[in-house]
Amino acid sequence: MNNNSFVVTIPKDLKKVKAKLLFGLTKRQAIGFGIAILIGIPIFLLLKDFSLDAAMYGLLISAAPIIFGTLYQKNNMVSETWIKLYLEYTYLNPLKRYYKVCLKNKLLAKARRMTNAKKKKQKFVPSSTLAS
Numbered sequence: 001m002n003n004n005s006f007v008v009t010i011p012k013d014l015k016k017v018k019a020k021l022l023f024g025l026t027k028r029q030a031i032g033f034g035i036a037i038l039i040g041i042p043i044f045l046l047l048k049d050f051s052l053d054a055a056m057y058g059l060l061i062s063a064a065p066i067i068f069g070t071l072y073q074k075n076n077m078v079s080e081t082w083i084k085l086y087l088e089y090t091y092l093n094p095l096k097r098y099y100k101v102c103l104k105n106k107l108l109a110k111a112r113r114m115t116n117a118k119k120k121k122q123k124f125v126p127s128s129t130l131a132s
Contacts, residue, residue, distance in 0.1 A: 028078070032070025036063040 022030045040063035047055035072079040089095075101109045
C-alpha cells in the first residue's frame with residue numbers, strides 16, 4: 001500500500017507570496033538591514049569611546065528609521081510609496097482648491113458673485129432721528 005497523499009496549501013492571492021532570500025528575509029529587507037548595519041556600526045564604534053550608553057543611543061537613532069522603513073507596510077504599500085503619496089495629497093495637491101479671479105474669468109466671477117467687491121458702507125443713522 002503506497003499512500004502518497006500530500007496536502008499543500010496554495011494561497012489564493014499569489015501577489016502576497018514573497019521570495020525569501022537570506023535568513024528568511026526578503027530581498028528588500030536584507031538590503032535595508034544591510035544599510036542599517038553599514039550606518040549603525042561605525043556610529044557605535046565612534047561613540048563607544050565616549051560612553052557605551054551614548055553609543056547604544058546613537059546606534060538606535062541611526063538604524064531605527066532605516067529598519068522601520070524597510071519593514072513597515074500600510075495597505076500593501078511600502079513606506080516610501082506611502083510617505084510619497086501622503087505628502088503629495090496633503091501638501092502638493094490639497095483637496096480644497098481656492099478660486100482665483102483673474103482677467104480671463106472676471107466676468108464669470110461677477111456673474112456668479114464670487115468677487116470680493118467692497119460693499120458700500122451705509123451711514124449710521126441714529127434711531128432717535130428716525131422717530132422724530
